[in-house]
Amino acid sequence: MKSALRSLIDESVTIIREVAAEFERPAMLFSGGKDSVVMLHLAARAFSPARVPFPVMHIDTGHNFAEVIEFRDRAARDLDVQLIVGSVQASIDAGRMQDATGPRASRNPLQTVTLLDSIKEHKFDAVFGGARRDEERARAKERVYSHRDAFGQWDPKTQRPELWGIYNGRHKAGEHFRIFPISNWTELDIWQFVADYNIDLPSIYYAHRRQVFRRDNMWMAVSPFLQPEPGETVTEELVRFRTVGDATCTAAIESSATTIQQVIAETAAARITERGATRADDRISEAGMEDRKRTGYF
Amino acid sequence: MERLHFATVGSVDDGKSTLIGRLLYDSKSIFEDQLEHIEAVSKRRGDDYVDLSLLTDGLRAEREQGITIDVAYRYFATPKRSFIIADCPGHIQYTRNMITGASNADLAIVLVDARTGVVEQTRRHSLLVSLLGVPHLVICVNKMDLVEYDSAVFNRIREEFEGFASRLDLRDVTFLPISALAGDNVVSRSANMPWFEGPTLLHHLENIYTASDDNRIDTRFPVQYVIRPQRADTLDYRGYAGRVAGGMLRVGDDIMVLPSGLTSTITGIDSPDGPVEQAEPGQAVTVLLKDDLSITRGDMLCRPNNRPRTSQELEAMLCWMDDAAPLQLDKIYTVKHTTKLARGKVSNVLYRLDISNLHRETEINELKFNEIGRVTLHTTSPLFFDDYHQNRTTGSFILVDESSGQTVAAGMLLSPRS
Numbered sequence: 001m002k003s004a005l006r007s008l009i010d011e012s013v014t015i016i017r018e019v020a021a022e023f024e025r026p027a028m029l030f031s032g033g034k035d036s037v038v039m040l041h042l043a044a045r046a047f048s049p050a051r052v053p054f055p056v057m058h059i060d061t062g063h064n065f066a067e068v069i070e071f072r073d074r075a076a077r078d079l080d081v082q083l084i085v086g087s088v089q090a091s092i093d094a095g096r097m098q099d100a101t102g103p104r105a106s107r108n109p110l111q112t113v114t115l116l117d118s119i120k121e122h123k124f125d126a127v128f129g130g131a132r133r134d135e136e137r138a139r140a141k142e143r144v145y146s147h148r149d150a151f152g153q154w155d156p157k158t159q160r161p162e163l164w165g166i167y168n169g170r171h172k173a174g175e176h177f178r179i180f181p182i183s184n185w186t187e188l189d190i191w192q193f194v195a196d197y198n199i200d201l202p203s204i205y206y207a208h209r210r211q212v213f214r215r216d217n218m219w220m221a222v223s224p225f226l227q228p229e230p231g232e233t234v235t236e237e238l239v240r241f242r243t244v245g246d247a248t249c250t251a252a253i254e255s256s257a258t259t260i261q262q263v264i265a266e267t268a269a270a271r272i273t274e275r276g277a278t279r280a281d282d283r284i285s286e287a288g289m290e291d292r293k294r295t296g297y298f
Numbered sequence: 299m300e301r302l303h304f305a306t307v308g309s310v311d312d313g314k315s316t317l318i319g320r321l322l323y324d325s326k327s328i329f330e331d332q333l334e335h336i337e338a339v340s341k342r343r344g345d346d347y348v349d350l351s352l353l354t355d356g357l358r359a360e361r362e363q364g365i366t367i368d369v370a371y372r373y374f375a376t377p378k379r380s381f382i383i384a385d386c387p388g389h390i391q392y393t394r395n396m397i398t399g400a401s402n403a404d405l406a407i408v409l410v411d412a413r414t415g416v417v418e419q420t421r422r423h424s425l426l427v428s429l430l431g432v433p434h435l436v437i438c439v440n441k442m443d444l445v446e447y448d449s450a451v452f453n454r455i456r457e458e459f460e461g462f463a464s465r466l467d468l469r470d471v472t473f474l475p476i477s478a479l480a481g482d483n484v485v486s487r488s489a490n491m492p493w494f495e496g497p498t499l500l501h502h503l504e505n506i507y508t509a510s511d512d513n514r515i516d517t518r519f520p521v522q523y524v525i526r527p528q529r530a531d532t533l534d535y536r537g538y539a540g541r542v543a544g545g546m547l548r549v550g551d552d553i554m555v556l557p558s559g560l561t562s563t564i565t566g567i568d569s570p571d572g573p574v575e576q577a578e579p580g581q582a583v584t585v586l587l588k589d590d591l592s593i594t595r596g597d598m599l600c601r602p603n604n605r606p607r608t609s610q611e612l613e614a615m616l617c618w619m620d621d622a623a624p625l626q627l628d629k630i631y632t633v634k635h636t637t638k639l640a641r642g643k644v645s646n647v648l649y650r651l652d653i654s655n656l657h658r659e660t661e662i663n664e665l666k667f668n669e670i671g672r673v674t675l676h677t678t679s680p681l682f683f684d685d686y687h688q689n690r691t692t693g694s695f696i697l698v699d700e701s702s703g704q705t706v707a708a709g710m711l712l713s714p715r716s
Contacts, residue, residue, distance in 0.1 A: 140370045161398040163401040
């Protein structure tokens, strides 16, 4: 009898191979976050013993956790893939957009400009993303092959029907596809894979002591990019990160889970969703993610 | 246990999204922040109760109109099994999305409003479930609370449905009286319907046996990608990657390659976990052969004594999905079938199926949006295929409009009528 995880791996590997076979210039988004790490490991297994036949790309806001950037470089080296970094800072310096300012500024929304510029620069026609449908309401509606027009826009009303395992990647010059090979994985499936295959992750996914302060009912980490406002008190807590993104909008959770098995136990018992617990960027509005996706976000 | 992939379909207001919300809520698969969110939205809109449909209706337009527009996928697990739900739109305008959600499903739940009984949408959805070959069907007679939990209402709807369904190809149908809003017979047994002795919906979903639904007899392996590492240590490696579409592959098996007809022997099978001795339907593997043959994407491996049908002239049931233009006879479309791309044209519509009464209308020369018909398809190169009812993978294809790039039709290949 096949296990549920086994079928997920088979499905993801099939999607990754299909894209490599049908598109001219694919690339895989890779942030060093757990979902993209699992996706890259699946790609490595899809083409073994050959190398992964496309580069990985990170859109770096310049405001990421140092541990994660260090991990990103090491993982790309270990898995023998080419790493392309698209820099939000470089986009700002080039005048493509203005930096976010103010006490609660976040560069998270600025990533879209750099992402679309990088896709154009490298002429990528398919970009893999590690989004999962269980993460968020708008993502639950998105296809595995998600068409983007010349402006990088997603239009939920004209999504192509996606039947059986047949994917339609036809596009015009200048358009591209976002490909989500781990659409059907849940947070727990990701951790089960990390456990079964002994996958290395950035250390901040496991419990550690860190300087944090309370904001909007979340634990935000003190960093060069995020400082407490007057009235917000810094304390040292035992925390870990459930998701890893830009340091200005990713919160930590209180946790003593230092091993994979402890994280799995904690995830299985969690009563709050991954993004709900930790992502300030989703709290903007009821349709925050849908609105960002429409304009080209991941 | 294998994950169960099920689709929920029903008319507008049958309470599909509420049923899913109930399944998630009562199986404790809803998270606190999701519940807080929908409680806040319900309150702001002035609803009398927490509207569980807000859990699945994620798009702005859906919330505005209070209907499901697109397939939404939800995930939940009980200690017995994990589930993927494809929540499909019921409105006629979104039938193509219902087909999308049901094409991969092991089981479909069709909701019927106890007050209105079997309506045109019920017949339409059940016909689609039958055409798509979904192995198991559950008819949930919902809103039993609004008919005073009357067994006569349930039995009448059941008889009505059976009268209609006898003309469909449905292998396994189960009827359940429920109230998604009140929670009767969804996760817990209903105290309001002691006359019903069947299982709850969740119990049925947890225990239904699906392993025998795969075709494990007819070996089919569409070649997806050729792996040839350009590295010094593996120069001789030449592997054919793909997903097993039917039957079993075993090391030592004799195979035949289509279209060339050349034969060889399997010397190795690599899975994502390393070498394995055999592979079953659904597994993604790389096959190594004894002989150095010319094999490319779109070819198919099978057993020499059990081959798929090979033809450039095919018969299919075609669901037209393009709202921009109808099917045009003799127009060239791209055909995508397993890993193979071809071009093709529909030369003839044998009949159009009236999905409300199953009448076959002949002398038709186009299919409009959401219409279904039996057609003759000619392709530029031969397809290697099986009857859809034998194999959902090698029996299915899509048509792509070459100028718009849209997926305009879904097709199911059938044996020519005798």
